[in-house]
Amino acid sequence: MPVGSTDEDKPEFLPIKQSDVAKALAFRSFWIVLHVVTCLMIVAGNGRTLGWW
Numbered sequence: 001m002p003v004g005s006t007d008e009d010k011p012e013f014l015p016i017k018q019s020d021v022a023k024a025l026a027f028r029s030f031w032i033v034l035h036v037v038t039c040l041m042i043v044a045g046n047g048r049t050l051g052w053w
Contacts (some may be wrong), residue, residue: 047053
């Protein structure tokens with residue numbers, strides 16, 4: 001990732017557009033929520049099969 005000449009400088013160009021960063025964040029958030037929901041459904045299904053509820 002490019003940086004400026006010194007620590008105080010900003011990069012000459014941003015390697016990733018902010019809109020792409022927002023899209024990636026939304027997709028990753030969706031992906032994590034999907035995995036959590038899937039795990040909860042698996043646990044609920046096994047709990048019902050085993051007669052826990």
